[in-house]
Amino acid sequence: MWKFTSPRIIFGRDSVEHVELFRDKKCLIVTDDVIKNLGFVDAVSKYLGSHETVTIRAEEPGIDDAMELADEMRSLQPEVIVALGGGSVIDAAKAGRILMETDIEPEEITPFTDLSEYGFEGRSTLVAIPTTSGTGSEATWAIVLKNRKERRKAIMANEKAMPEIAVVDPVFVYSMPENLVIYSGFDALAHAIEAFLSSFSNPFSDALALSSARTILDNFHRSYQGDRDSREKMHISATMAGVAFSNSQVGTVHALAHATGASLNIPHGLAVAIFLLPVLEFYREQRVERLNELSLKVGCDVLREVEKLESMFEIWKSISGSEIKRHEGEVVKKAMEDSCVVTAPFVPEEKDLEEIIERVMERCMREEY
């Protein structure tokens, strides 16, 4: 038996006006200082009535930040939580809302946890408004936060973590910095590709994965150049790819990206960008049949397109090969423990991950010398 889940998605220009629906409710905006300084909080709060705003750490919020946020939520008792920001802000708000109502240990939040046994009732409505076009967090069950103590990413997930409403308004991404356009674009593309390749893929996730992969490949470069129409398409596709992988899974690219991101302290989207092509090449060598099906259904050689994007944006120049080498053992260990490897179309062993990392190092070092 399969089930498809998605938040209610309000999208397109001016969709932020939708929050006016909550004008009579006690609202809490969760964001960070970067977003606040861009004036985005005002763009949302003008549609709300009584509300408070809480900012969290902008750089890689962790489980500790989500717990602090839960304390603030407990004292404010909001009827509506509006998470406004990139994936980290939305993930912190998802965790905070659960921790506000329960005393569960954060890392016990798994897809198999019955949160009602911990007293979770979902007393607040969660509205997620993404300000980047990548993580898809506004539409997923997943929560990824830093476990600072153990220098790793904590991956949590539960159906009840999913926001009730996602507001996908391009107004928040027109001024995204170039690097963020590149990294978030690779992240969204990887979600679409890995959702299709996942062993949990299904007809519903496939339809969204294929459509978003096609649109992302068609619009990535123009969006980078600042074309508004392309940026809007990328924004909507990132949410579609989010719904796709939330109903399927991601795979080895994300397992390695989570591990590398935590060990080397690099942004998630960059970590995804450096592993996407090497992992796909590895799958091709393992004769993963779904890879051919992907290219056939998207209507182009997907590997070739990823290769073009990778050289266009000179991804290798953004990362140090010697740094990866220094952390190789740690990255392999963390990636093997990551739940994402389980649903990969070819479940890797340690030696496979070492081989993939070796390729990444070679490419990076070629740039360094």
Ligand SMILES: [Fe+2]
């Ligand atoms: Fe991702």
